[in-house]
Amino acid sequence: MSFELPPLEELLANSHVVRLPMRVRFRGVTQREALLINGPAGWGEFSAFTEYKPAEAARWLAAGIEAAYQPFPEPLRTSIPVNATLPAVDAKDVGAVLERYDAPHTIKIKVAEKGQDLAQDLARVAETRRLYPQAALRVDANMGWDINQAVQALKALSQYQLQYAEQPVPGITGLAEVREQLRNAGNPLKIAADEAVRKHTDPLEVSRLGAADLMIIKAQPLGGIDAVLEIAKQAELDVVVSSALDTSVGLAQAAALASALPQLPYACGLSTATLFANDICAQPLLATAGYLPVRRVEPDHQKLETLRPREDRVQWWMKRLENCYAELTRG
Structure with missing residues (x-):
């Protein structure tokens, strides 16, 4: 971290736990929990x-503390092009989900959902x-x-003129193998690394091994803005x-x-508030x-109360903050 950690007691005293209901199941989640930190620079999220x-x-806690205690960097642009995100819904529900987005010029579509098959992905x-x-x-x-499923699926899905495919298989070597097999088959589909970047001890290995054409980067999982800009x-x-x-x-x-x-050559995946x-x-x-505006936000204090989960969940998050804080002090 590029700044000194505030005292743990201060973080605990200024933290609020919320549970937000989802419109549709996303990543297996129907209720999203978060701990929000009110700091001298504004609000941060863990x-x-x-x-x-x-x-x-x-690393997620480090990002939340950074947002609450450090000013955001000087912006080079005041709004961000964003993609719509389509969960792994039935094909008949695609229109209803995407109608919630304002002018979707770019759409990220979830595929390979557990319990579904390639036919459902193709239909979606x-x-x-x-x-x-x-x-x-x-x-x-x-x-x-x-790897075999990914190559088969991506060859079939390529008929729909895809911009890229994000993290089709686990790991970095798996990504490299899928990318190589597609190239050998004459398929130029770009491969993007997500989990291979944010879940790896060395996020730059993807680049060194030529495993992907681009990287998906997320502020929280990678430790905050300063850390991601360096990566x-x-x-x-x-x-x-x-x-x-x-x-x-x-x-x-x-x-x-x-x-x-x-x-910023691609639209970003930052329209998930819908x-x-x-x-x-x-x-x-x-x-x-x-386009998403670049601005700080201020939680509504009444919503902080109405969206607060049961007390056992609040205490679970407070204990988690303590445990992760201990990791940061060791690091």
Whole structure:
């Protein structure tokens, strides 16, 4: 971290736990929990997914503390182009989900969902292409395939003119193998690394091994804006800033990160506030005409109360903050 940690007692005293209902199941989640930190620079978010252990979740806490205690960098742009995100819904529901987005010029489509098959993925992508013939489409498998499945699926899905495919298989060597097999088959589909970057002890290995054409970077999982800007600088790959299913507080930090990048060649995955049935701000951070404004947000104090979960969940998050804080002090 590039700044001194505030006292743990101060963080605990200024933290609020919320649970936000989702409109649709996303990444297996129907209720998204987060811990929000009120600091001298504004609000920060700590919302590592509940299954993450302290060693990994500590980076998310570092990002939340950075947002609460450090000013955002000077922006190079005041709004960020964003993609719509389509969960792994039935093809018949594609239109209803995407109608919630304002002017989707770019659409990320979830595929390889557990319990579904390639036929369902093809139907979902085909319906999206039919409804939005001019949109840039990208697919995200969240490591859901093995190498053979990924190559077969991506060859079939390529008929819909995809912009890129995000993390089709686990790991870095797996990504490199899928990319090589596609190239050998004459398929130029770009491969994007997500989990291979944010879950790896060395995020730059993807670049060194030529495993991907671009990197998906997220402020929370990688430890905050300063850390991500350094990774992006060294990677020498195009980058796409994406949400980690953040509330508007986390989205504000992610948008500030995107605003500080020297180049931003792709729309970013920062329009996920539409997936929530409720948010912690009176004015959630939503896109207008496919662009997200770069600004700090202020939670609504009444919503902090109404969206507060049961006390056992509040205490679970406070204990998690303590455990992750201990990881940061050791680091």
